[in-house]
Amino acid sequence: MGCAVAEALFSRTPAVRRPTVAPSLRKYFWIISIVGNNFPDLDVLYASFTLNSARLGNLLHHRGHTHTVLVVVFLGLLIAAAGDRLLLRGFKKLAPADRGYFWLAALLGPVLHVVMDSLNNYGVHPFWPVSNRWFYGDTLFIIEPLLWVTLFPVVYFATQRRRVRWVIETLCVGFFTALWIFPLTKWYSNVAILVLGAAVWLVSSKLKPKRRADAALWFSLGVIAVFSSVSFYSRGQIGRQTAELFPSVTLHDVVLSPYPANPLCWSLVTVETFGEETKYRLRRGKFAPFPALVSADQCPQLASRGSTAYLTSVPTLWGPQYDWEGQYQATAFDLKEFLDYSCRWQAFLRFSRAPFLQEEAGSLWAGDLRFDYGPEIGFSEIEIPEERPPCRGWVPPWDAPRKEIF
Numbered sequence: 001m002g003c004a005v006a007e008a009l010f011s012r013t014p015a016v017r018r019p020t021v022a023p024s025l026r027k028y029f030w031i032i033s034i035v036g037n038n039f040p041d042l043d044v045l046y047a048s049f050t051l052n053s054a055r056l057g058n059l060l061h062h063r064g065h066t067h068t069v070l071v072v073v074f075l076g077l078l079i080a081a082a083g084d085r086l087l088l089r090g091f092k093k094l095a096p097a098d099r100g101y102f103w104l105a106a107l108l109g110p111v112l113h114v115v116m117d118s119l120n121n122y123g124v125h126p127f128w129p130v131s132n133r134w135f136y137g138d139t140l141f142i143i144e145p146l147l148w149v150t151l152f153p154v155v156y157f158a159t160q161r162r163r164v165r166w167v168i169e170t171l172c173v174g175f176f177t178a179l180w181i182f183p184l185t186k187w188y189s190n191v192a193i194l195v196l197g198a199a200v201w202l203v204s205s206k207l208k209p210k211r212r213a214d215a216a217l218w219f220s221l222g223v224i225a226v227f228s229s230v231s232f233y234s235r236g237q238i239g240r241q242t243a244e245l246f247p248s249v250t251l252h253d254v255v256l257s258p259y260p261a262n263p264l265c266w267s268l269v270t271v272e273t274f275g276e277e278t279k280y281r282l283r284r285g286k287f288a289p290f291p292a293l294v295s296a297d298q299c300p301q302l303a304s305r306g307s308t309a310y311l312t313s314v315p316t317l318w319g320p321q322y323d324w325e326g327q328y329q330a331t332a333f334d335l336k337e338f339l340d341y342s343c344r345w346q347a348f349l350r351f352s353r354a355p356f357l358q359e360e361a362g363s364l365w366a367g368d369l370r371f372d373y374g375p376e377i378g379f380s381e382i383e384i385p386e387e388r389p390p391c392r393g394w395v396p397p398w399d400a401p402r403k404e405i406f
Contacts, residue, residue: 001116001147002037002109004154004216006030009105011210014095021091025098026158028087029105036079036109040066040117051393056344056382059351060396063117068128072110080106119224121257121370123353125398132399136353138235138256139228145179145189145261149197150219153204157212172197179260184300189261230263231256234289237321238270245317249274252404255354255370256287264290265299268322269354269369273332273405280332280405282354282369283314285324296323306375308367309356328356328369336406338364338384343391345384349400357384 010029015021047061048054065071080103088094088102118124119137126135140147156168179185179193200219204212235254242251255269268287273280288296297320311326318324335357338345345366349355354369367381400406 001112001151001217001220002033003030003158004151004213004220005108005112006033006105007154007158007209008213008217009033009101009108011208011213013098013101015098016210021094025091025094025102028083029102030158031087032079032083032102033105033109035083036076036106037113038109039075039079040072040110040113042066051347051395053344053382055379056347057393059380059382060347060398061394063122063124064396064398065128067114067117067124067126069111069114069126070128072114073107075110076107079109119228121255121353123401128397132397134353134398134401136255137228137231138254139224139231139258141258141260143260144223144227145175145185145193146196146223147220148175149193150200150223151216152197153201154213154216157204158209184260186262186265186298186300189259193261227258227263230289231258231266234266234287237289238268238287241318241321242270242272246272246274252402253353257370259300262300264288264294265296271354271402271405278332278405280330280335282309282328282356283324284311284326284369285314285322288321288323291320295320299323307369307372308360308365308375308377308381309358309369309372330357332405339406341386341388342384343387343389344382346389346391347393347395348382348384349402349406350395350398351401352380353401355402355406 006029010016010026013025015025043062043064043066044058047058047064049057050061051057066075083102083106084099088099114124114126118126118135119140120142121136121138123134123136125132127133152168152172156165159165176194179190200216203215207215234256238254239251242249250273251270252273253271255271257267259265259267266287266289268285270283272283286296286299288294288299309328311328314324314327335355338357348366352366352368356367356369358365358367364384365377365381366384367378371378371380
């Protein structure tokens with residue numbers, strides 16, 4: 001995405017018509033955009049040292065302060081100023097528009113990074129310090145193949161070097177081969193990827209660089225719009241059906257993530273409370289918004305490896321839109337009680353959208369059902385020892401996603 005933005009901006013500069021300047025300046029546009037688009041993830045350099053648990057530190061500080069509007073604007077200005085001084089100093093008589101577009105590419109890089117991060121179910125909290133609330137797009141898989149095929153041609157046609165093109169061609173072949181081998185995509189998704197990829201490639205080969213980059217970005221926005229619309233529709237469907245089947249249940253959240261290149265199949269986690277004793281329940285499974293086309297049991301099936309959370313079966317009265325894996329249930333009071341003597345549980349709740357506690361081998365573990373796809377301890381699961389406040393370490397002020405329950 002950053003490369004496409006760099007190409008779109010460079011193609012609008014006056015320097016694009018100066019053959020002695022254009023090749024070098026174009027390279028620097030790409031460099032500044034690539035650096036800007038990756039710079040916010042430098043939080044991984046310090047995240048693991050902020051708390052006495054490296055895993056908890058990463059959960060709380062990755063996509064933390066470096067993914068907020070205040071900081072990304074500062075980072076963009078810093079990158080632009082450094083790039084101007086280091087990369088543009090050798091150019092003579094650059095037009096103000098050339099330098100302006102260069103600064104815009106640097107500024108858009110970190111902003112675009114946060115925007116793209118906001119589109120999956122992990123979440124961002126971009127408006128700190130005004131608001132510490134998490135925002136979840138629930139729109140795209142973390143690596144969306146349809147975006148890759150819309151953007152590959154921008155990189156490919158931007159160079160005439162045969163070796164570079166050969167590398168890109170090899171990557172494309174490997175990319176498509178992997179999609180057919182791995183179980184995350186169905187045959188119709190792979191056909192859609194091939195058709196869209198061929199169409200974008202053909203259109204791109206006929207366009208000038210400026211129009212090519214614009215077309216790639218519009219294709220990408222189209223992909224995002226399709227998934228976003230289906231996500232919005234699915235959320236409404238799940239909310240209505242839950243209310244019809246269980247009128248006494250309070251549905252606090254619907255966590256959605258599409259399968260790669262497949263708006264017809266979504267992984268689903270619901271967060272609910274019910275009953276006089278305030279029972280807390282998480283359900284996980286698959287959701288098919290258009291069962292006449294693809295039912296939930298026809299969605300991609302991963303090899304089941306169990307989970308850290310103890311999941312029981314879900315009553316089979318939901319219909320073809322749902323294929324439940326299981327549900328976790330506890331009393332909200334019991335989970336809330338641990339806040340009084342566990343600093344890690346307090347801190348973990350500032351990250352977790354679907355939190356659970358599970359006893360395993362004499363130890364208590366906290367996890368997030370969004371990412372609990374195996375019996376082994378994953379990146380979102382931490383041991384909860386007894387550690388009464390005051391708590392040590394740097395715990396950021398993010399609002400707990402489930403603060404209305406706990």
